[in-house]
Amino acid sequence: MKRLADHLQPGARVFVPGLCGEPTLLLRELAQDPERARGVRFVGVQFPGIGSADYLGLHPEAQQTAFFMSPSVRQGLRERRAELLSLDYPGIARHLQQCPPFDLAIGHFSPPDAEGWCSAGVCSDFLPIAWARAKRRVAQLNSSMPRTGSAFRVHLSELDAAIEADIPLTTFSEAAGGSETELRIGRLAAELVRDGDTLQFGIGSVPLALAGSLTSHRRLGLHTGMVSQAARALDEAGALDPDAPITTGVALGNASLYEWAGRHPNIRFADVRSTHDPTGLAALPRFVAINSAVEVDLFGQVNAERNDGALQAGSGGLPVFAQGALRSPGGRLLICMAATAKRGTLSRIVPSLGAQGLCTLPRHMADVFVTEHGVAQVRELGLDDRAEALIAIAAPEHRAGLEEAWRAIRNRL
Incomplete structure (x- = not known):
């Protein structure tokens, strides 16, 4: 399989990171081939107003489990394709630890070092919890992701697939000055x-x-x-x-x-x-x-x-x-x-x-x-x-x- 999107299957529960850890390669692939999102339930913690991912908008049969309201999730609730869990951050962590294991987790990492270790870079909030319980793990390796001293890192040997794609990380612009x-x-x-x-x-x-x-x-x-x-x-x-x-x-x-x-x-x-x-x-x-x-x-x-x-x-x-x-x-x-x-x-x-x-x-x-x-x-x-x-x-x-x-x-x- 040459694409991250090829690992998606109808009926699968897939964890996708948010914020600057958004899988930019997967989003690019799905924009070109939205049929791969058919019947997939995407699970992730997306902040409203931050990031570009709209998993429900990819395909009329895509589903999502969300923890924050957004316009996309609001529409998905009306269409019975989304569920919104009323949990704070510790509650989300417990949910990720106790829910059925994910069929697939998609990570966004730095390229490996000389010993084969990939860094989670500047986004380590929820991925480490879901990653440990996923049946299969695939990764985007991106030189735009800084290598940091995060406690969470992965070795190439534990990946079911990895694709190198140097795409800018998701950014957020804060208003300068202030009123x-x-x-x-x-x-x-x-x-x-x-x-x-x-x-x-x-x-x-x-x-x-x-x-x-x-x-x-x-x-x-x-x-x-x-x-x-x-x-x-x-x-x-x-x-x-x-x-x-x-x-x-x-x-x-x-x-x-x-x-x-x-x-x-x-x-x-x-x-x-x-x-x-x-x-x-x-x-x-x-x-x-x-x-x-x-x-x-x-x-x-x-x-x-x-x-x-x-x-x-x-x-x-x-x-x-x-x-x-x-x-x-x-x-x-x-x-x-x-x-x-x-x-x-x-x-x-x-x-x-x-x-x-x-x-x-x-x-x-x-x-x-x-x-x-x-x-x-x-x-x-x-x-x-x-x-x-x-x-x-x-x-x-x-x-x-x-x-x-x-x-x-x-x-x-």
């Missing part, structure tokens, strides 16, 4: 970070703005699901502890970022059983998890998944990072978001989560909330003080309505 709202949020969040803290944050304009406000900090550590341009900015500013390991599962950015991550002596790529281990996170002193949300209510409940009734993503790593931060000695959980949406007409601080939302984090996990209007530290506050603190960081034009709504809620408690 004044995002810059303000970044500055306020940075004031809560202390020299020597270990940080977790993801991708996007707010983390970039935060990184820009942290450049004068020193001895920061990183333990995060992915490293992006924000991590590189901290590194190049001298804000990171030069002696501390950086633990992550994947790099996400452009080719220059992948080259930086691949040569960085402190970055250690590991799968989610390490990066998202609640016991390990809790053991990190002063672990600060910094994330976003769709909306927050006056009880401190966080909705990070559903907007106006429509699922936008999944819970991902937020629940376990939140647990780790709250259990860490001196740890903090920061939820950072703009105070409004729809050009200021909709408050993202709401009286209570309604039927159109989902509770990603319950109120007993509420800690610190940041908007462009201020900071609400609510972990130890009672009901009324907590609601008052959250109203104070809402947009001024929505505060009176929130106060009135809270009085009505308070009378029914």
Whole structure:
């Protein structure tokens, strides 16, 4: 067989990596020969808005098991060709360990070294778990994939097939600069970070703005699901502890970022059983998890998944990072978001989560909330003080309505 696609069979369950580990050769082959996707169930962890893979769009009889909502998965659910599992990252890891073995796992690796070992490069989040339990294993070997010190590597002798194809890795472009709202949020969040803290944050304009406000900090550590341009900015500013390991599962950015991550002596790529281990996170002193949300209510409940009734993503790593931060000695959980949406007409601080939302984090996990209007530290506050603190960081034009709504809620408690 001369193509990766030739290993696909109707009825097979096939694990495909996501993010920068997307099997670019397989996607190119299937675009040219979509019939190979007939009857195949693709399983993988794809982030919405990142990557180009649309396995359901390849063939009307292709199927998919997904963990994040996307337009393709939404259409697949309507057509009964997709299933969406409501699992966070540790739950996905358990699923991959306990589900029936995959008929096929497709990996994306660096070319072999002199001893025949291929590196998983800058993407080690879920592939190592599925790979160990697959009946057959095939690989794309790509010189664009940096060779890293990941704990996961494969030897040529364990591959059922390998094809060399030098195709650029999947990239992600982060918006540069940021709006004044995002810059303000970044500055306020940075004031809560202390020299020597270990940080977790993801991708996007707010983390970039935060990184820009942290450049004068020193001895920061990183333990995060992915490293992006924000991590590189901290590194190049001298804000990171030069002696501390950086633990992550994947790099996400452009080719220059992948080259930086691949040569960085402190970055250690590991799968989610390490990066998202609640016991390990809790053991990190002063672990600060910094994330976003769709909306927050006056009880401190966080909705990070559903907007106006429509699922936008999944819970991902937020629940376990939140647990780790709250259990860490001196740890903090920061939820950072703009105070409004729809050009200021909709408050993202709401009286209570309604039927159109989902509770990603319950109120007993509420800690610190940041908007462009201020900071609400609510972990130890009672009901009324907590609601008052959250109203104070809402947009001024929505505060009176929130106060009135809270009085009505308070009378029914």
